[in-house]
Amino acid sequence: MAGAPGSTRRRTRQAVYEFVRERGLATKKDIADGLGISLPTVGKYLSYFLEAGLLEEGAKLSSGDHGGRSPIAYTCVADGRFAVGVDVNRDRVRCLVVNLDGRVLGTRRTRRAFERSQDYFAFVGREVAATIAETGVDRGLILGVGVAVPGLISETTGQVTYGRVIDNKGISAADFAAHIPYETRLVHDSEAAGFAEFWDKTTVDNAFYVSLSHSVGGSVLIKNAMYRGDGELAGEVGHMRIHDAGLRCYCGRDGCLDPYCNSTVLSRHTDGSIEDFFTRLAAGDPALVTVWDRYTSDLAIAVNNIRVMFGCTIILGGDVGAHSGAQLDDLRHKVERLDFLDTDSRTFLVSASLREHPIAVGAALYLVDEFRQQLGRTLSGALSYSQSPRWSGSVERVATV
Ligand SMILES: [Zn+2]
Numbered sequence: 001m002a003g004a005p006g007s008t009r010r011r012t013r014q015a016v017y018e019f020v021r022e023r024g025l026a027t028k029k030d031i032a033d034g035l036g037i038s039l040p041t042v043g044k045y046l047s048y049f050l051e052a053g054l055l056e057e058g059a060k061l062s063s064g065d066h067g068g069r070s071p072i073a074y075t076c077v078a079d080g081r082f083a084v085g086v087d088v089n090r091d092r093v094r095c096l097v098v099n100l101d102g103r104v105l106g107t108r109r110t111r112r113a114f115e116r117s118q119d120y121f122a123f124v125g126r127e128v129a130a131t132i133a134e135t136g137v138d139r140g141l142i143l144g145v146g147v148a149v150p151g152l153i154s155e156t157t158g159q160v161t162y163g164r165v166i167d168n169k170g171i172s173a174a175d176f177a178a179h180i181p182y183e184t185r186l187v188h189d190s191e192a193a194g195f196a197e198f199w200d201k202t203t204v205d206n207a208f209y210v211s212l213s214h215s216v217g218g219s220v221l222i223k224n225a226m227y228r229g230d231g232e233l234a235g236e237v238g239h240m241r242i243h244d245a246g247l248r249c250y251c252g253r254d255g256c257l258d259p260y261c262n263s264t265v266l267s268r269h270t271d272g273s274i275e276d277f278f279t280r281l282a283a284g285d286p287a288l289v290t291v292w293d294r295y296t297s298d299l300a301i302a303v304n305n306i307r308v309m310f311g312c313t314i315i316l317g318g319d320v321g322a323h324s325g326a327q328l329d330d331l332r333h334k335v336e337r338l339d340f341l342d343t344d345s346r347t348f349l350v351s352a353s354l355r356e357h358p359i360a361v362g363a364a365l366y367l368v369d370e371f372r373q374q375l376g377r378t379l380s381g382a383l384s385y386s387q388s389p390r391w392s393g394s395v396e397r398v399a400t401v
Helices: 006-023 028-035 039-051 118-135 173-177 189-198 274-282 286-310 318-323 329-338 358-373
Strands: 055-060 072-076 082-088 092-099 104-111 142-149 160-162 184-188 207-212 216-222 225-227 313-317 349-351
Touching: 006 028, 006 039, 006 072, 006 358, 028 039, 028 072, 039 055, 082 118, 082 189, 082 358, 092 118, 092 358, 104 118, 118 142, 118 173, 142 173, 142 189, 142 358, 173 184, 184 189, 184 358, 189 207, 189 216, 189 225, 189 313, 189 358, 207 286, 207 318, 274 286, 274 318, 286 313, 286 329, 313 318, 318 358, 329 349
Parallel strands: 082 142, 142 184, 207 313, 313 349
Antiparallel strands: 055 072, 082 092, 092 104, 207 216, 216 225
C-alpha cells in the first residue's frame, strides 16, 4: 500500500511531538509503544524534528529496563521557535516574546496614545522589531505576531466590528502587518488573556475568566474548549447590567459592569498604578478601603451572576486579578452572601495564575498553539501560513491577513 495520506502523516508527526512534550523525556521505544507505531516510523519523525530544531537528545537513560544498551531519551527544544505578543491599549503598547513553552523571554512597554494612523501602526512595528532585537532571538525562528486590541473581531472579515474602547472599529491585522515582517494576527484582548490562562492547563474543564483591566471582558471555557457563542459575544461580561440608571459605559448604555470594575476605577486614585493601589490598600489607606469596598460590592454582583449562569470556576484576571489576591476576603464574603447555595467561594472563585502581561502572552500563544496544531507542514524556520488558518478547534476567532 502506498504511504499514508498527508493528513495522517501530519497527525502522526504532531502526536510524536506532543508525546515527547507531555513526557518531558521519551525514548524511541517509549514513543513507539505509547503511540502504537513502529520503531522505524518513530525514527523517521525523530529525524524530522531533530533537523527542524524542535527536538534534541536529552539524557541517556540507564540501561535498566531496556536491556544492555543505554537508550537515548529525546526532549522538546523550548526555544525551537518564538512568537511575539502585542497588547495595544489606549495609552501604551506592551510587546513581548515567548518561546514554545510560553515562557516570556523579553518584554517592552512604551507609552503612546492609540491613534488610527499609519504613524501609529509604524510605531507598533518598530516596537515589535525593538523587542525582538532586545530579546536576541533568531528572527528566522519567529512564528508570527499576535496583536491584541480591545474590540470584537469578525471571524469572516478579520476587522474590528466593535471598538469603542480605543475607537478602532474597522481596523484589521493588515493595518499592523504593513509594518511587521511576520505573519500578523489580530485578537480580542480579553479573549487573549483568557486563552493565556487556559492554555496548556489540564486542571479545569469549565471556567469563566473575567478580565479586569482597562476595560472589562471575559472568556468562556467549556469542556476544555473556548466557547464563543453565536458570533463574537460570549463572555462580554463588561456589559452585564448591574445597576439601574447607573454610570455611563463606553458602549453608551448606563449601569454596565465596565465603568464600575475596570482597573482605572482603582488606579485613578494612585496615579494610574494598580500596584500602588493594592500596596496602599494593604497598608490600610482609609480612602482606598472605601474605594475597594464599593468595587467589590459591584464585582460580587457580576461574579454571582456568572456563577448562576455557568456554575463553573470563575477566574479573576487582568490587572486587578493579578494584584488583588491578598485582598479578596471582602469580595468572597459578598459573593457568598449573594449565592443561593451558600457555597464556600474558595471552591470556585480564584485568582488567575498568570500574573504578568496576560493579554500580550495570550496574543503570542495563539501563534504557538497554531504551530503545534500544524506541526510538520514544513521544515523551514517559521511555518508557512499561506493556507487558511486552522486553529486547534479550541480557539477560532483569530483574524488573519
Ligand atoms: Zn456597556
